[in-house]
Amino acid sequence: MPNDPSHTRRELDAMETQLRELRQQMGVKPDPEAQKRVDTLSGLVGDLRHDLESQVETAWQRVKLARHPQRPYFLDYCGYIFDDFSEIHGDRGYADDPAIVCAMARLNGREVLAVGQQKGRNTKDNVLRNFGMPRPEGYRKAIRVMQFAAKFRRPILTFLDTPGAWHGMDAEERGQGEAIARNLREMSRLGVPIVVTVIGEGGSGGALGLGVGNRVLILENAVYSVISPESCAAIVWRDSAQAELAAGALKLTAPDLLSLKLVDEIVPEPHGGAQLDHRATADMLKPVLERHVAELEKMSPQQLIDHRYEKFRRMGQFFESPQAAGGR
Amino acid sequence: MAWFRKEKTPLEAVGEKNVKTEGLWTKCDGCRQIVWKKDLEEGGNVCPKCGYHFRLDARTRLQMLFDGEWTEFDQDLGSSDPLHFVDLKPYPQKLAAARKATGLRDALIAAQGTLASRPVAICSMEIGFIGGSMGAVVGEMIARSIDRCLAGNMPLVIVSASGGARMQEGAISLMQLAKVSGGLARMHERGIPYISVLADPTTGGVTASYAMLGDLNIAEPGALIGFAGPRVIQQTIRQKLPEGFQRSEFLLKKGMLDAIVPRKELKTYIARALDFCCAPTTASVTAS
Numbered sequence: 001m002p003n004d005p006s007h008t009r010r011e012l013d014a015m016e017t018q019l020r021e022l023r024q025q026m027g028v029k030p031d032p033e034a035q036k037r038v039d040t041l042s043g044l045v046g047d048l049r050h051d052l053e054s055q056v057e058t059a060w061q062r063v064k065l066a067r068h069p070q071r072p073y074f075l076d077y078c079g080y081i082f083d084d085f086s087e088i089h090g091d092r093g094y095a096d097d098p099a100i101v102c103a104m105a106r107l108n109g110r111e112v113l114a115v116g117q118q119k120g121r122n123t124k125d126n127v128l129r130n131f132g133m134p135r136p137e138g139y140r141k142a143i144r145v146m147q148f149a150a151k152f153r154r155p156i157l158t159f160l161d162t163p164g165a166w167h168g169m170d171a172e173e174r175g176q177g178e179a180i181a182r183n184l185r186e187m188s189r190l191g192v193p194i195v196v197t198v199i200g201e202g203g204s205g206g207a208l209g210l211g212v213g214n215r216v217l218i219l220e221n222a223v224y225s226v227i228s229p230e231s232c233a234a235i236v237w238r239d240s241a242q243a244e245l246a247a248g249a250l251k252l253t254a255p256d257l258l259s260l261k262l263v264d265e266i267v268p269e270p271h272g273g274a275q276l277d278h279r280a281t282a283d284m285l286k287p288v289l290e291r292h293v294a295e296l297e298k299m300s301p302q303q304l305i306d307h308r309y310e311k312f313r314r315m316g317q318f319f320e321s322p323q324a325a326g327g328r
Numbered sequence: 329m330a331w332f333r334k335e336k337t338p339l340e341a342v343g344e345k346n347v348k349t350e351g352l353w354t355k356c357d358g359c360r361q362i363v364w365k366k367d368l369e370e371g372g373n374v375c376p377k378c379g380y381h382f383r384l385d386a387r388t389r390l391q392m393l394f395d396g397e398w399t400e401f402d403q404d405l406g407s408s409d410p411l412h413f414v415d416l417k418p419y420p421q422k423l424a425a426a427r428k429a430t431g432l433r434d435a436l437i438a439a440q441g442t443l444a445s446r447p448v449a450i451c452s453m454e455i456g457f458i459g460g461s462m463g464a465v466v467g468e469m470i471a472r473s474i475d476r477c478l479a480g481n482m483p484l485v486i487v488s489a490s491g492g493a494r495m496q497e498g499a500i501s502l503m504q505l506a507k508v509s510g511g512l513a514r515m516h517e518r519g520i521p522y523i524s525v526l527a528d529p530t531t532g533g534v535t536a537s538y539a540m541l542g543d544l545n546i547a548e549p550g551a552l553i554g555f556a557g558p559r560v561i562q563q564t565i566r567q568k569l570p571e572g573f574q575r576s577e578f579l580l581k582k583g584m585l586d587a588i589v590p591r592k593e594l595k596t597y598i599a600r601a602l603d604f605c606c607a608p609t610t611a612s613v614t615a616s
């Protein structure tokens with residue numbers, strides 16, 4: 001993968017290490033000629049680093065990082081963040097959807113409910129997890145279990161990572177739209193803290209179906225979008241190969257979403273991206289989750305409901321002018 | 329805010345544009361037969377030969393449902409193009425063209441009037457405005473309608489006709505799904521009825537939000553209703569979809585709709601549903 005920024009970053013890291021070692025070998029009184037060459041090389045590596053960083057800044061690089069096959073998935077985080085993890089299965093109506101995982105968990109001794117979209121790491125895993133694309137029964141399981149958590153006053157942590165809700169005939173037949181809609185309505189009336197974290201791909205309504213929280217956090221290289229860049233490009237340019245352009249136009253990166261006031265906080269990732277160090281990423285996320293849960297726990301159930309409602313009620317930008325519409 | 333009378337011309341003018349293309353005849357998409365446009369319009373844009381339901385513009389819909397006059401709200405809201413979205417045409421140009429074509433600021437009319445003598449709020453979506461897509465303005469107009477319903481203890485009807493969330497407003501459009509659903513949760517808790525009417529087509533984000541959250545979800549015959557559009561599903565599963573897939577009749581059979589109601593019975597049905605949900609109005613008490 002020559003265009004993979006994480007790949008190039010690792011090469012640059014290696015070069016920098018080599019240069020550092022060279023300097024150490026040259027000692028306190030180095031040969032001026034050697035010193036000059038090392039300085040030039042250092043400058044070159046610095047420039048490359050700068051170019052790379054600005055490149056990564058582009059939306060498309062972030063989309064690729066958000067979808068990186070080595071990126072930590074929901075269950076990877078769970079292993080590092082929670083002390084205990086007891087899964088709860090099934091929607092009690094149709095099936096258990098492995099694309100959404102729900103569990104009773106402990107966050108530093110605090111009982112919480114963890115709910116997340118789960119991608120597969122390999123082909124076999126992806127067949128099971130449907131590439132993290134939930135079916136209606138997944139959303140129905142999630143809301144059932146969230147209501148269970150609310151009944152016993154346990155905070156809910158959700159983790160979004162899906163290309164989108166499953167676009168299959170079976171999902172349509174069982175009411176994919178209805179399932180997501182119901183979650184949006186019911187999540188807004190749960191009287192417990194809800195902290196949402198976009199950990200990878202926040203794919204449209206399929207992601208939002210677990211996304212109504214008092215706090216919405218996003219990892220540095222995660223994305224959240226109304227449509228995939230490929231589908232957007234297919235509509236706009238009739239060419240899904242223009243996805244890079246579409247990614248830029250959609251303003252789907254963490255900084256974009258923060259400036260649009262759609263997310264509350266960006267959680268930093270290790271240098272080069274979460275895929276390089278799962279544990280370090282989880283270690284950065286864990287205290288942020290704890291902080292938000294602790295803050296929200298000070299609120300009463302009704303305050304939490306009102307707070308969540310007001311938060312989403314404010315989303316949206318428009319102008320208001322007395323000028324009559326259209327031709328009237 | 330403006331008052332409209334049933335007799336006034338601007339209402340008819342918009343209605344005519346969609347159906348009266350040229351001449352006195354039109355070809356029915358349902359039965360492929362030639363029908364008189366006059367017959368068509370008199371029958372609420374339903375084919376007199378086969379019952380095919382032509383699409384209705386937002387204002388003609390209001391005219392069909394309200395008893396007489398109605399008030400329109402928030403017509404001064406407009407999109408501020410928060411993403412500075414540029415594709416082949418900048419988004420503001422697309423908005424301007426849609427405004428010119430429909431006479432509306434955005435893809436919805438938020439109105440209030442009486443339906444069978446009962447005060448109701450009706451939000452009517454305009455499919456002719458960028459595919460009836462929902463961005464911040466549509467979301468805000470519905471949210472404000474919900475606020476008025478909550479304040480006045482007034483039932484809400486939303487007639488959906490939409491291709492989904494508006495791409496040009498990115499994640500802001502997406503969040504409108506949650507925003508409106510949160511408002512509907514409040515109505516739900518207060519026991520104020522909300523009737524969702526699904527017209528052709530109701531797809532994408534709107535289906536994953538208010539269109540499916542009615543105390544009753546009712547659809548017009550033959551309406552395309554789905555979360556994913558048929559083209560997207562076909563691409564995903566790489567096979568042809570069966571005849572009638574995602575049409576109202578299919579959804580009813582799968583248990584996803586409460587009823588299919590022909591256009592000419594729509595008002596009566598909604599009135600009947602509101603009678604079921606609400607205390608009798610003074611008007612209906614004195615009438616009976």
Ligand SMILES: [Zn+2]
Binds near residue numbers: 356357360361375377
């Ligand atoms: Zn016909």
